[in-house]
């Protein structure tokens with residue numbers, strides 16, 4: 242029986258019989274590449290072992306049901322022996338598939354690497370895990386060796402697979418039963434699949450190729466969020482461009498039931514004002530990824546709107562909930578902390594999970610950490626480069642831990658448990674395919690605010706009121722129909738999708754270019770549908786209370802500017818449990834004010850929003866929009882007093898259909914004026930042509 246302390250490396254080395262196998266053992270026993278030790282995250286090893294066994298079962302049994310039963314039999318036996326937990330369940334299937342795809346890819350590389358010509362000495366001298374497979378795949382490296390190559394029988398894959406299975410079966414309860422004896426592994430079938438000359442191997446290998454790289458052409462990086470990167474990618478079959486969010490799965494997420502929460506929730510949502518979801522899957526980050534340098538250039542200032550590029554302005558303040566005191570710098574204590582990250586965005590995007598080289602690190606494969614630190618993390622302060630505007634995260638997992646999730650380099654022992662499990666230095670990513678939107682509301686408002694300050698012209702006010710009513714409809718759907726709380730409503734999480742005039746939920750908005758306007762030149766107007774996105778923090782209303790209890794007490798993540806006071810205070814926790822949807826209403830109150838009152842500068846924004854939180858609104862706003870003003874103040878009142886999204890929609894500001902009708906008439910008028918202009922121009926041109934011909 243395998244003892245629970247035995248690890249993947251031991252399993253590998255224990256079946257070595259010949260010289261090269263000894264070489265492999267020796268390689269493994271070298272201190273720098275030992276896979277056991279404290280570093281190998283257990284769950285990664287267990288998932289790897291199970292995905293390997295699952296592949297073997299699939300290969301050995303033609304009938305899928307039999308292979309599933311065989312796999313479950315082995316998995317249950319391993320669980321009884323304490324070697325695995327429930328990593329063989331359906332919940333982990335996507336991860337196992339991703340791992341087995343990567344294992345097959347590795348196998349194919351090994352087959353193609355002409356490994357029979359590797360001299361023992363070279364194997365023995367390789368003590369860098371990442372150089373191991375890269376040397377194998379680099380034939381020229383061998384040709385420089387003086388000693389003639391010994392054609393020693395490096396354990397071929399079929400043999401290795403069989404040995405692992407035999408090892409598992411002889412060391413587990415499986416051997417006690419007649420199951421395997423009655424249903425032995427069909428090694429000839431295995432061989433058929435694994436032989437590089439076999440068409441089956443090709444088939445298998447192709448099937449396991451990355452869905453992302455086979456189905457999509459990556460076009461550009463759209464942005465990064467607190468949990469991953471979003472790319473614009475074209476589907477090779479339908480030719481449509483989508484937004485693809487790549488979220489590196491962390492060890493924490495692997496061991497939690499919330500692993501696929503965002504995609505599972507998005508898949509159930511169906512509303513014109515909620516971002517459209519297409520599909521999601523898990524795979525190991527494909528090779529041939531963008532060079533980090535490319536990320537710098539793809540992330541343009543335009544894309545980021547007015548986010549500051551000045552990392553020096555990053556003011557990281559720790560707010561201790563217990564003492565209500567503010568500290569500068571970072572603390573390692575376990576006390577509950579709120580981390581405010583005000584205006585600390587920097588231009589540099591740091592896709593730390595991207596790898597260029599197709600080298601294989603066995604240590605990384607089993608331990609889930611990157612053994613070599615990426616260059617960019619040496620030259621840049623990772624925390625600063627990752628800090629995002631105004632994001633707030635607190636609980637026992639503090640800010641630096643949150644950021645660590647994206648760092649494959651293990652900076653210290655403590656961060657290991659939050660690290661990203663990877664294969665061959667490539668992380669396992671969850672991919673979410675969504676509708677591509679034109680821009681975020683944040684970017685739209687930033688451009689708009691270059692033209693307006695203070696009170697908006699009357700004709701524009703109505704458009705933003707209508708836009709807000711569309712957002713409210715989306716929120717009402719989340720609250721009343723889906724029983725969800727978004728938890729992170731803000732302009733950056735509302736997307737504007739171009740639409741036809743007739744599309745449900747559309748609003749006609751001016752298209753601001755961000756450039757100064759020529760005087761009296763009208764704005765071009767287009768129809769957009771506002772769509773609520775980024776469901777990374779969404780919770781069901783009943784889970785809000787539980788999440789507060791997470792980590793032994795107090796836990797929340799969100800954005801400071803839009804965070805309701807009850808999210809920031811342990812003492813008000815009870816209120817947030819009873820009125821969980823009120824958290825979103827508070828954020829909407831701030832957002833409504835931002836829609837109706839353009840800020841000139843960032844400082845002005847901060848001071849006006851701070852005043853608003855104290856119940857103070859600009860005089861001119863109170864005078865000219867009293868209805869809207871009192872609604873906003875009620876949305877920022879105590880949780881029990883805040884109106885619900887449905888109640889807000891029933892107020893005269895929104896229930897009055899005149900807003901809708903007025904909006905449409907305005908749109909028709911705009912169109913007619915535009916047409917008028919074009920016809921006038923055409924008439925002038927015709928007159929000129931006639932004049933010239935008559936002369």
Ligand SMILES: Nc1ncnc2c1ncn2[C@@H]1O[C@H](COP(=O)(O)OP(=O)(O)OP(=O)(O)O)[C@@H](O)[C@H]1O
Nearest residue numbers: 463464465466467468471484675676677678733775
């Ligand atoms: N469907 C989409 N269409 C177009 N761009 C998108 C889409 N989804 C995301 N983006 C872009 O990618 C960026 C990152 O999005 P993401 O949802 O991961 O995080 P975020 O909302 O910016 O931050 P956080 O998750 O920390 O709140 C967005 O700011 C936006 O610029």
